[in-house]
Amino acid sequence: MANVKVPKLPTIRRLPTYLYKLSEMRKAGVEIVATPELARYMNLGEIVIRKDLALTGVSGQPGVGYKVRELIEAIKSYLNWDNVSEAILVGAGSLGSALMGYEGFEEYGLRIIAAFDADPAKIGTEVRERSVFDIDRLEELTRRLQVRMGIICVPADQAQDVADRMVAGGIKAIWNFANVSLKVPDDVIVQREVIAGGLAVLSVKMSRKLVEEDSQE
Ligand SMILES: NC(=O)c1ccc[n+]([C@@H]2O[C@H](COP(=O)([O-])OP(=O)(O)OC[C@H]3O[C@@H](n4cnc5c(N)ncnc54)[C@H](O)[C@@H]3O)[C@@H](O)[C@H]2O)c1
Missing domain, CATH: 3.40.50.720 (NAD(P)-binding Rossmann-like Domain)
Known part of the structure; x- marks a missing residue:
């Protein structure tokens, strides 16, 4: 099999989630999204959000945010999803x-x-x-x-x-x-x-959370 090395895999795995959120926003008529809002949705820090999105070549305007439509196009283009x-x-x-x-x-x-x-x-x-x-x-x-x-x-x-x-x-x-x-x-x-694989992560997180809750009782 071709051993294709892809940099930034965790970011790439997150891009569809950004895309989903941004598409919902676009449908609701939202034109600009601020980094803190994306950070809350993704449950990540604002620095990670900026780094993730920089991969697509788009940078937000400080104090304003990202243009929703532009970001959608950039993510699709990066993922090669603009051609079906x-x-x-x-x-x-x-x-x-x-x-x-x-x-x-x-x-x-x-x-x-x-x-x-x-x-x-x-x-x-x-x-x-x-x-x-x-x-x-x-x-x-x-x-x-x-x-x-x-x-x-x-x-x-x-x-x-x-x-x-x-x-x-x-x-x-x-x-x-x-x-x-x-x-x-x-x-x-x-x-x-x-x-x-996702379920495994969930199960481990759940069991650790339960242990933490037990130890607090
Ligand atoms: N990756 C995942 O997370 C995940 C999740 C669910 C299922 N699976 C896997 O996906 C596969 C399918 O699961 P399912 O629940 O849909 O099973 P299923 O039995 O409902 O469907 C399998 C289909 O494959 C067909 N089939 C069998 N041998 C074939 C062959 N040689 N050529 C063409 N068709 C053939 C069968 O007729 C059937 O329609 C399994 O290998 C299962 O382990 C993976």
């Missing part, structure tokens, strides 16, 4: 259906255009208004549609086979939700996603 990327998804089960049903991805530059599955009961149906194709057609259709991004939502023991098919179909970026590491050629990027 089309993706295919494999595994139209619980998780895959939920991802396809999330309309917010378009805001984040991702459009899932089709799904693939191995279950004859699902092939030929529509899930969340996307056609579900036979997995055996993945290479052919992906090439024809010239899609570069693939999302894996199959059981872990099927994920490598699906990744191989994606690579054969010309996919260059894989968002992998199956909890397994994948072997892919050097020119393919894989991002492995584990929702339970």
